[in-house]
Amino acid sequence: MKSAVIVFPGSNCDRDLAVALTQATGRQAEMVWHKDATLPDGLDVVAIPGGFSFGDYLRCGAIAARAPIMRSVVEFAKRGGLVLGVCNGFQVLIEAGLLPGTLMRNQTLKFVCRDVNLAVETTDSPFTNAYGNRRVITVPIAHHDGAYIADAELLARLRGEDRIAFRYVNARGEPVAEANPNGSADNIAGVLSANRRILGMMPHPERLADRQLGGADGAVLFESLSNALAVA
Amino acid sequence: MKARVFITLKNGVLDPQGEAIRHALGTLGFAGVAGVRQGKVIDLDLAETDPVKAKAAAAAMCDKLLANTIIENYSVEIL
Amino acid sequence: MKARVFITLKNGVLDPQGEAIRHALGTLGFAGVAGVRQGKVIDLDLAETDPVKAKAAAAAMCDKLLANTIIENYSVEIL
C-alpha cells in the first residue's frame, strides 16, 4: 500500500500520521508539499494531517483547501482514491467540498485536548473494517473548531446512507450530551463520503496507535486501510 | 481603493460564539440583549481605482476564499 | 433595536491573519491586494428602543467585553 501525507505550512501532525501509516503498511509514507501540483504516482491513500494549516486563519482549512496540491487530491478522490482527513485534515476536506457539513468553534469556545470514547458506527468502510465488533474505542481529540454542524436533511442522509463513521459516546456506548466534547450535531465525530472512500474525523487515531503511549485503538484504523487494499 | 467586506452567518446557522457573548453580557449585568451574532469584517487595500471593478474583485475574492457561502453571506462596501 | 459593532485592530498592531489572507489571495491569482486587515462585526439585538441609549449601551459592552481596547478600536452603528 502506497500512502502520502500532504504537508501544508502549519501542519503539525504530518509526522505522526506518517508514522502510523508507515507502521500499518510497512511502507514509508511519502510527504507531499502543498505547493506541488501533482501527487506521486501509484498512490493508494492520501492523508491530510492535523495541525493549523496556514495558522487556521480566516477559517480552519479554508486556505489549505485552495492550495495547488488540492486540485490533484480532489481528482484522486473523484477517481475513487482513499482519502483520510484527521482534525485539521477533516476541516480541509470540508472546505475542499469533498465532505458535507461544516466544522465550527467548539460550543465551550475552548480548545480541548483529551481522550474521548468513540462508537464505531459502521465497519462497512475501508477505514473501519478491522474494528469488528469492538464498538467503543478510545482516541484523543485536540481541537478548537470541531463542532460538526449539518442541517436536518444532511443528517438524515448521513444516517440513511450509514455514513456516520464515529460518534462521541460514554463508556457504555451511548451518544449522550455529556459525552459530546464540542457540540457536534448528533455527536458526530467522523463522516464518510457517499462512495465511502473518504473519511474525515476530528479525533486523532494516530495519537493512540502505540501501546507505549497508553493505547492502540487508533492503530486499527490504519490496519483497516491495509486490509482494504490487500483485499482489493 | 479600500473595500470593506462583511461576512455574516446565514440565518438559522448556529453561532456558538454569538451565544457565548450573549451569555457573558448577561452575566456582566447587561440586560435586554435578545440576540448576538458574530461575523467578520475584512478591510482590503486594493490597487484598483475603479469602484465598480474593485467591488466586483472583492466579491470574487469572497466567492473564492473569504466566505464559506454554504453558511455565510457577504456584502462589499467601497469606502 | 439592532446595533452593529465593528471591532478592528489598532493601527500598527500586527495582524497575522490579515497577512495570511493577503498571501492566499495572491496565490489564488488576485493581483493588486496591498493589504488586508481582519476584524469582527457583532450584531446585537437590543430591547432598548432609544437609539442614543442603545448606542451608549453597545459602547459600554465594547469597553467591558466585546473589544480588547489595548489593541482594538471599536465603533457602533445603530441600524
Place this chain on the structure above:
Amino acid sequence: MIKEPDVNQELAARHGLKPDEYQRILDLLGRTPSFTELGIFSAMWNEHCSYKSSKRWLRTLPTTGPQVICGPGENAGVVDIGDGQAVVFKMESHNHPSYIEPYQGAATGVGGILRDVFTMGARPIAAMNSLSFGDPSHPKTRRLVAGVVAGVGGYGNCFGVPTVGGEVRFHAAYNGNCLVNAFAAGLADADKIFYSAASGVGMPVVYLGAKTGRDGVGGATMASAEFSDADEEKRPTVQVGDPFTEKRLLEACLELMASGAVISIQDMGAAGLTCSAIEMGDKGGLGVELDLDAVPCRELAMNAYEMMLSESQERMLMVLDPTREAQAKAIFDKWDLDFAIVGHTIAEDRFLVRHGGELKADLPLKSLSGTAPEYDRPWEETPAPAPLGAVPEVDAAEALVALMGSPNLCSRAWVWQQYDHMVMADTVVRPGSDAAVVRVHGTGKALAFTSDVTPRYCKTNPVEGGKQAVAEAYRNLSATGATPLATTDNLNFGNPERPAIMGQLVGCVQGIGAACIALDMPIVSGNVSLYNETNGEAILPTPTIGAVGLLESLDQVIPMAPGAGDALVLIGETAGHLGQSAWLWELHGRAEGDAPPVDLAGERKAGELVRALKAEGLITAAHDLSDGGLGVAAAEMALAAGIGVVVAADETLGASGWFFGEDQGRYLVGCKDADAVIAAASDAGVSARQVGEMGGEVVGLGASGVALADLRAAHKGGFARMMGEI
C-alpha cells in the same frame, strides 16, 4: 514620523538609566550619544539584558557537570542524553506583558522560549508553563487566568509542541503582578548545536522572519519622543504573536541548519535587533555594521531608533555562509518567509548602524555588553520567623476535601486540557501526574519534565525555600522513574533596590545552588525577572525551577496509580511539620512558622531508593509528597487509580501533622510486598513504613473518611468553580 529629541540626562532617566549609568556612557564615548545610541544603551543595560543586579549571585550557581554540553550564556542550555543526542532547554518569564494583555503576553512568552530552543538547532519537543495569579476573588484574576491559559495554548497548540506540564498558584501577593514563566525543551544531535558567535570578517548578516513593526517600542521611551502628527492614535506597545510564522521559521531554520549554510544564529527577543546583533559580534570578537534601509518593515516611516528597539516577534538574525546563498534563498522561499541581508561583520570593534544615508550609531561593540554596569546591591537576611503557635485540629477528612477542592490544589485539567499535550505522538506520561514523560522520538528512551517552587516557603526562609524548589523537582522526576539531569531557573522577585528583596534573591540562590550541587542537577540556563511589585507590594519570592530527567527505557516509568490491594509504603521521615503548610493556609488562613527544612543528602538517598525499587520490580506506583503532605498524596493516588485507600493514623503525631505536615524528602509507593520494600529501604538507610492499603470506594484518613466520588467531585470541579463556570 518622530523628530529626534535632544539627548540629555533627563531623557536618559526616562530610558531607565540612572545618572551614574548615563555618566558611564558619556565617559565611554567621550561625547553625548545620539538618540538611537541612547536607545541601544538603555536596551543593553537594562536589568532584563544585563542582569546587573543578579549577575554577582548567578555566578555562584553550579553550572557544570559531565552531562553539560553548554551552560548558561547561550540561548538555552544543552545537556547530553547519550547516543549522540542532547536536550536543549530554558525557562523565561513574560510577566509584565501578560498582566497588560494576558492572551498576547502569554502567547509571545511561549513564542520567545520556543525560539530560544530552536535557535540552538533543536526541535522543540515539550513545553511547560508556571503561572502565578492573584487571589481567586480579586476582580482581575479570572480574566488573567482565562487569557493567559488561552494564550499559552493558542501559541503552543498552533506551533505544534506538546505542553506537558507546569504549575498554577494563587496568592494575593500576585494581585498586581501575575507571573508567566514559560519553559521549552528541544532535541538535537549533540554535535550539531548552533551558537550565536559570529565568525569571519565580511560575512553577511541575514534577517529572517516576520517584518519589523513598532511592537514593544514604547512605554517610557516613546513618551519622550514628540509626534509630529498630533492626531495619530496612541500606539499600543503590545506585541502580537504569530505562531504560524513561528512554525514556518522553525522548519526553515532547521532546514537551513541541516544544509550547512548557517554559521551562527541568534533570535531577536527583547530589544530585538540591538541585542541580537551585538551578541553575535561580541561572542565572535567581531564588529557589526547594519544597514537599516534593508530591514523588512511592516509600518511606514520607521526610524532607526524604532527599528533597533522593536520587539516584533518571530524574527531571527544569522550569519550565513555566502557561498550557500542560493540554497538558503530556496529554503526561505519554500516557507514564504521574508529575509534580507541587513549588514555584515567587520574586523574593527565597532557597532555601526546606518539608515537613510546617515550614521545613526557608532559605538564600541565590546564595551556595550562588557562595560554594562553590575551591582553588588545591599541585602538583608530574611529574619527567622516566630515558631508556629497552637493551631486547632480539623477533622482529617473534612480538611482533605477542603484542600483537594481549593484553587491551589484542585485538578489543573481545566488548564491542561486547553493545551495540546499529545501532538508529536510521543507523550508517555501526560500532565496530571508527577513529572511528564516524553519519548525521544524513534527510540525507547524518554525525557521527564517538571516545574516547581513553593513561594510561601521562599518568603519565610529563602535558603530553605530555594533548596526545596530544587528538591521538589528532583522528587517529581524520581517519582516518575527518571534520573535528574539538569535544571533551569526563572528567578522572579520584587524590587532589588530594596535590601529585604535582595536578601530574598540572595537566600534563594544560595539554597538553589546548594541543592543543585547535592542533587547533581546543574543549572544550564535561566532568566531573572525583577521589579515585580505594585505600590510597594512585592510578589512572593518565586524562583521557579524547571528540571529535566532521563529514562533510559520506558520500562523505567513509574505510574502514579497503584492497583487494588496494593500496600502503600511511606518513604522518608515524618515530623509533622505544619509551619507554612497548605493545610495551615487553606484551612486557617495562616502563613506562620518556618518553612520545612530540607535534608539534601536525605533527598538524594530517597530518590535513588525509589528508582532502585522500580528497577528491582518492587513497586507498582510512586508519588512524591509536597503541598498537603501524606493525606493529599494518598488521595491523589486514589483518584488516579479510581480505587479507595485507607491510611492509618500515627500513634504519636496528631492527625494534622501526620496527614498534612509537609516534611520534605518523602514519597508514597504502591507495592505488593511491603516488607521487601521496607527491607530495601532499610539497606539504603532510608526510613520506610507501611501506612495504608488500596481498596474500596472511600479515602480513609485514620478514623475519618470521605467517599472517593465526593473527593473526585471536589478535586475535579475546583478550577471551574473558581472560574465561576459551575
